[in-house]
Amino acid sequence: MKTRSLLLSALTLSALATLAYAQTPALKKGLKITLLPKNINNPYNVIETSGGLEAGKEIGALVKVVGPSDAGASSQVSYINTAIAQKQDALVLAANDANALLPYLARAKASGMKIVTMDSDTAVSGRTLFINQANSEGIGRAQVQLVGKLIGYKGEIAVLSATPNATNQNTWIKWMQEELKLPRYKDMKLVKIAYGNDDDQKSFTEMQGLIQAYPNLKGVISPTTVGISAGARYLSTSPSKGKVALTGLGTPNQMRAFVKDGTVTAFQLWNPADVGYLATYAAAALVSGQITGKPGEKFKAGRLGEYTIGKDGEIIVGPPYTFDKANIDKFDF
Template identity: 90%
Template sequence: MKKRILLLSALALGLSTLSFAQAPTSIKKGLKITLLPKNINNPYNVIETQGGLDAAKEIGAVAKVVGPSDAGASSQVSYINTAIAQRQDALVLAANDANALLPYLNRAKQAGVKIVTMDSDTAVSGRTLFINQANSEGIGRAQVQLLGKLIGYKGDIAVLSATPNATNQNTWIKWMEEELKLPKYKDMKLVKIAYGNDDDQKSFTEMQGLIQAYPNLKGVISPTTVGISAGARYLSTSPSKGKVALTGLGTPNQMRAFVKDGTVTAFQLWNPGDVGYLATYAAASLASGMITGKQGETFMAGKLGKYTVGKDGEVVLGPPYTFDKANIDKFDF
């Protein structure tokens, strides 16, 4: 009887020890991480994934960037399958479609690959964490607020988006439409949402088409780095320069000349390199068992500091920043 009591006590102690086991406090060395952007020839994606590579170097991970040359809904599938076959510890991706990738991502999760989305999300079931550049509502509303100031809150406006299925674009546009319902925008009318498919030439053509189709157009929001630079390129040599305000999301380096020549007064963005950097730290923290993706968990992300996991696994980098002639030379990305 005494032996049985001692055995049960030992078993209870062992279970207690397991229940209160501490999560690892440091990132594992040698983690294998795949970075999968929407498409590899997009300037924004290049900066974003470089941030991921920088983070990987800091934590001693082996990271690589792979991806398609186009931003089609199914173009990323083969790269997800390769990550599974190569037994990658984590996959960090900017999704081209919210739902098309779900079967493949779920297969990756079942194989033990930790999934983190950045910039453009999938449905919640397809990943553990989503690294959002800024609060989606804040981005969408801020774009309308900025354009409103630029055009005196009066006139027809349009949106030059990326692809029709881009989840980040569509979410931002939804919040733009909500912002436009406020009384101060009663004299502003959204006449068209055009799609440049994150292709430079198509975005250029779509901008041209908007200006020709809507003679009372006063402003355009292009919440995509490809779209805003292509739109600015068209506008810079158009008779509408100085008459149609263009704003949106772009990088300082691609927009600097257009700001300085008066084509664009102001635009917004965050540092895309920081998005990839934060996403890679998050993925490594997951793969190391430091966090599970539960709301309220915290983790450190190198130079960016401490972050908290929010509802549905969302982690927000920070608010968008407005660039103009007064500050644009302070930035180089």
């Protein structure tokens, strides 16, 4: 009897598991998904959207990449309106401004489109999910921890950011400033936050200006792939090479030469392709009814595995990674 009871229990559990699985709808085929990065000529955004295209192929979705050539606050509006007119199932957006796009995103949502932000968020009301590269606090604090280590926790530092309105940049900078309040940084001082507007030449000029304006500068954090590579290009032929520590967020392929020639000792990032990949799977899961966006809901994202939706619809890809001369050749992106 005991054996029979155990067998019945096992069968019941198996049946319940099968029922639960059957109740999870499959991803719909042929979904129309628009990827809208900050700007299309930014190397980081190219890699990011490549992940979305990869995911689209895996799930049989019609994924396209559109976007402006500049990262202005209003530059993405026409592309949102076009997505509405084309009756796209989902929009995956890296927002240039947290609030400027809200009226247009409201129209998109009213049309039935699912909105997922990646990399740079809107206000919570503008979307259902936000795919964050890593915890914003962790990124900001890690940048200060790294530059502190590079300059021996002593001296003046500056930040070379993207645009003044970039949501992700401003959040990271806020946490950098919080980290700098800790006792270990008592001999370090943030003297300037400069903005290169995610433009290569502007960032190059701003880096030059920082070094000329602050002769005692010991370190620069540039938490933007455009900024750090442009800053490194200036620094590589400057008398300040080896004297000013430049770090931030960049891709290995951008930064490899600067690491190998000693311009940059170490920098950080995640794999941006994973951000676009996860965002596209999340959008497809929303449209297919696998998830609604509530905290605690889980879904599967191909090769990245299972993810859980957090507070305010945030989903974190993973922690930032530090690249240096010892490991940079292991990566190709």
